[in-house]
Amino acid sequence: MSNITIKExxxxxxxxxxxVSRALSDSYQISTATKQRVWDxxxxxxxxxxxxxxTLRSHKTKTLAVIVPEIANNFFSxxxxxxxxxxxxxxxxxxxxxxxxxxxxxxxxxxxxxSGRVDGVLISVSSETNNKDHFTELNKTIPVVFFxxxxxxxxxVKITTNDYESAYNATExxxxxxxxxxxxxxxxNNLSTGKNRLNGYIDALTSNNIAYDETLIINCDKDExxxxxxxxxxxxxxxxxxxxxxxxxxxxxxxxxxEELNIxxxxxxxxxxxxxxxxxxxxxxxxxxxxxxxxxxxxxxATLILKLLNKKQVDTNEVVVLKSDLIERGSTAVKKN
Amino acid sequence: MSNITIKExxxxxxxxxxxVSRALSDSYQISTATKQRVWDxxxxxxxxxxxxxxTLRSHKTKTLAVIVPEIANNFFSxxxxxxxxxxxxxxxxxxxxxxxxxxxxxxxxxxxxxSGRVDGVLISVSSETNNKDHFTELNKTIPVVFFxxxxxxxxxVKITTNDYESAYNATExxxxxxxxxxxxxxxxNNLSTGKNRLNGYIDALTSNNIAYDETLIINCDKDExxxxxxxxxxxxxxxxxxxxxxxxxxxxxxxxxxEELNIxxxxxxxxxxxxxxxxxxxxxxxxxxxxxxxxxxxxxxATLILKLLNKKQVDTNEVVVLKSDLIERGSTAVKKN
DNA sequence: CTGTTAGCGCATTCAC
DNA sequence: GTGAATGCGCTAACAG
Numbered sequence: 001m002s003n004i005t006i007k008e009x010x011x012x013x014x015x016x017x018x019x020v021s022r023a024l025s026d027s028y029q030i031s032t033a034t035k036q037r038v039w040d041x042x043x044x045x046x047x048x049x050x051x052x053x054x055t056l057r058s059h060k061t062k063t064l065a066v067i068v069p070e071i072a073n074n075f076f077s078x079x080x081x082x083x084x085x086x087x088x089x090x091x092x093x094x095x096x097x098x099x100x101x102x103x104x105x106x107x108x109x110x111x112x113x114x115s116g117r118v119d120g121v122l123i124s125v126s127s128e129t130n131n132k133d134h135f136t137e138l139n140k141t142i143p144v145v146f147f148x149x150x151x152x153x154x155x156x157v158k159i160t161t162n163d164y165e166s167a168y169n170a171t172e173x174x175x176x177x178x179x180x181x182x183x184x185x186x187x188x189n190n191l192s193t194g195k196n197r198l199n200g201y202i203d204a205l206t207s208n209n210i211a212y213d214e215t216l217i218i219n220c221d222k223d224e225x226x227x228x229x230x231x232x233x234x235x236x237x238x239x240x241x242x243x244x245x246x247x248x249x250x251x252x253x254x255x256x257x258x259e260e261l262n263i264x265x266x267x268x269x270x271x272x273x274x275x276x277x278x279x280x281x282x283x284x285x286x287x288x289x290x291x292x293x294x295x296x297x298x299x300x301x302a303t304l305i306l307k308l309l310n311k312k313q314v315d316t317n318e319v320v321v322l323k324s325d326l327i328e329r330g331s332t333a334v335k336k337n
Numbered sequence: 338m339s340n341i342t343i344k345e346x347x348x349x350x351x352x353x354x355x356x357v358s359r360a361l362s363d364s365y366q367i368s369t370a371t372k373q374r375v376w377d378x379x380x381x382x383x384x385x386x387x388x389x390x391x392t393l394r395s396h397k398t399k400t401l402a403v404i405v406p407e408i409a410n411n412f413f414s415x416x417x418x419x420x421x422x423x424x425x426x427x428x429x430x431x432x433x434x435x436x437x438x439x440x441x442x443x444x445x446x447x448x449x450x451x452s453g454r455v456d457g458v459l460i461s462v463s464s465e466t467n468n469k470d471h472f473t474e475l476n477k478t479i480p481v482v483f484f485x486x487x488x489x490x491x492x493x494v495k496i497t498t499n500d501y502e503s504a505y506n507a508t509e510x511x512x513x514x515x516x517x518x519x520x521x522x523x524x525x526n527n528l529s530t531g532k533n534r535l536n537g538y539i540d541a542l543t544s545n546n547i548a549y550d551e552t553l554i555i556n557c558d559k560d561e562x563x564x565x566x567x568x569x570x571x572x573x574x575x576x577x578x579x580x581x582x583x584x585x586x587x588x589x590x591x592x593x594x595x596e597e598l599n600i601x602x603x604x605x606x607x608x609x610x611x612x613x614x615x616x617x618x619x620x621x622x623x624x625x626x627x628x629x630x631x632x633x634x635x636x637x638x639a640t641l642i643l644k645l646l647n648k649k650q651v652d653t654n655e656v657v658v659l660k661s662d663l664i665e666r667g668s669t670a671v672k673k674n
Numbered sequence: 675c676t677g678t679t680a681g682c683g684c685a686t687t688c689a690c
Numbered sequence: 691g692t693g694a695a696t697g698c699g700c701t702a703a704c705a706g
Contacts, residue, residue: 019693031692
């Protein structure tokens with residue numbers, strides 16, 4: 001801890017602590033000469049204000065909390081990147097919490113944040129969460145902004161992507177590629193993020209006059225082994241020629257199963273996956289991805305919450321929808337949507 | 338902010354604030370009955386202690402700072418995952434800062450952290466950094482633990498991986514695969530992390546009686562375009578049959594260049610890269626990776642700093658070295674080192 | 675076992 | 691323009 005305090009600065013400058021405090025915050029009440037003296041000494045002695053004392057007095061922490069299911073995830077780490085970027089530019093600090101998709105851990109974090117540790121919270125909710133009580137409670141005291149995964153029935157600022165549309169387009173893309181039997185790996189079943197993706201898939205099928213077949217939709221959850229065997233069943237029995245995965249985590253099992261079953265990708269089975277592994281289609285031309293603008297989502301979410309904190313005019317119910325890209329790669333070409 | 342304070346609890350319970358404070362921290366001085374009354378009311382009223390007030394008084398923040406070059410990076414995000422995990426289990430909060438390999442931003446963060454915002458700092462230094470002044474200054478006031486990228490000439494707790502050995506093994510692996518002309522993409526030139534990787538490569542060559550050829554070593558830096566053209570030159574003129582990339586970021590340009598030049602991977606050129614993209618060899622069998630135990634590094638770093646904070650006996654000069662895996666994938670097999 | 679008192683460092687109100 | 695006084699919420703020393 002830098003031991004130097006306002007009091008000590010005041011002492012050395014023959015000023016009162018109040019004057020030094022005001023000078024440091026560039027108050028109009030202080031003469032330019034005094035300000036300069038204060039700034040010079042502060043710089044010389046490496047003065048750094050004590051954040052706890054400052055917060056205790058001013059009720060401003062200059063800190064944001066970010067709650068995500070996982071940090072080691074291509075989407076979330078890119079989003080956090082954007083959030084940190086904006087925060088740094090505005091002198092804000094960023095606290096990170098991960099829930100591992102566990103709504104109890106999530107609730108505990110949320111509860112602990114009402115104590116004035118942060119000025120605002122950016123959250124992408126766990127896939128299990130359906131109780132919004134903690135959130136409404138928290139939102140009474142500080143601004144909360146949801147990104148990517150929001151609670152359906154909650155009024156709050158939300159940043160999402162065009163999940164429905166991008167799943168629709170991806171499905172149509174597979175149809176245009178000649179797929180007749182397209183399956184869907186359904187994850188985030190509890191959230192509108194997941195449901196929208198499913199609905200985009202279903203609607204694309206029906207509007208292209210393809211019979212909607214429930215057995216082609218696999219419900220996926222946290223149990224990796226179960227997911228694996230369900231997908232394996234699907235590929236063995238139903239033999240789809242196209243597949244859409246609603247989360248990146250399921251791509252690898254798909255590849256493993258195809259190898260096991262001697263299914264050739266993409267000749268026998270074309271795969272499209274929601275994924276922010278931007279290098280995926282380049283390392284492996286047979287994979288097409290729906291890539292969310294994760295960094296921009298982070299930027300947008302952080303910018304919005306800072307506006308809320310600065311009492312700028314923001315619709316506290318605003319929903320921002322950004323667009324995903326469909327990234328495909330043949331031998332050389334790279335397409336974007 | 339949860340408005341309820343110790344004072345209010347005290348008032349409602351006909352106790353003094355001091356007693357309530359002691360009861361909340363489960364002090365041995367307080368009767369079980371009183372403790373229970375306090376806990377019950379605290380729970381009922383959703384009391385959450387004000388962290389600023391607590392810190393101001395106790396000089397403990399229960400917060401760690403993590404400084405990394407990039408969050409959206411497979412290695413660092415996995416390391417942060419481990420750090421967050423340990424921190425949560427011990428009731429610590431985690432602040433994230435990214436330097437984008439800029440030592441000025443890094444220095445500014447370090448400077449701002451002497452003010453008592455955190456109890457300790459976990460850092461992986463920027464590739465530009467060679468001035469250790471800020472670090473020694475900071476380390477006087479709070480513990481600093483370096484992970485993966487440390488400053489050479491600084492006495493501190495460090496967690497690293499066996500960079501020399503893993504580069505050595507990877508090079509020997511390529512030799513065993515029949516490569517005669519192995520090139521090396523040299524990055525992190527300023528850090529021992531990078532230098533050790535280079536030396537492992539060089540020593541593996543010489544101890545296998547392969548002439549050491551400087552033109553096969555490409556100096557890479559932040560300038561992506563320059564890296565690209567240098568690598569392209571290498572592949573065009575020198576036509577190596579093996580390549581080791583000392584960072585993950587250079588793999589994609591390599592693939593792009595090979596495609597451009599009609600070089601077949603792995604038939605014409607075998608590539609091994611330091612990379613924590615764990616899915617890489619699975620999505621693309623032609624890539625072999627040296628994968629660092631990022632999560633374990635995070636776990637270890639966090640555990641160590643918590644020990645330091647709790648004045649446990651820790652050698653303040655301790656260096657922990659964890660081991661990377663060489664992950665290769667033929668048609669079906671997966672090897673580990 | 676519990677209460678009283680004091681002060682962490684800062685920002686704000688009120689004086690002059 | 692500047693200073694003196696006050697209190698944010700908590701914990702620790704001292705007292706009993």
